[in-house]
């Protein structure tokens with residue numbers, strides 16, 4: 001008996017009524033948000049997309065890409081601040 005920690009759940013492992021609204025029509029996998037379903041369809045079932053779904057996938061992909069780029073920049077900024085913060089602390093205490 002395993003408990004999933006992913007944001008998505010399989011239908012067999014107990015999808016709720018709230019997630020049934022975002023269920024893949026090909027594989028039956030349920031998603032908590034509609035944009036996750038759009039991304040899933042584009043990645044897992046690209047040959048079964050209609051033209052409208054393909055456009056939705058492209059837009060969702062671009063949005064996801066912008067969010068990931070933003071996260072990477074913020075993570076880099078935090079690392080730089082930590083690096084120089086500890087460097088200056090070291091210089092202050094050891095120097």
Ligand SMILES: [Zn+2]
Pocket residue numbers: 024025026027028029040041044045
């Ligand atoms: Zn699917």
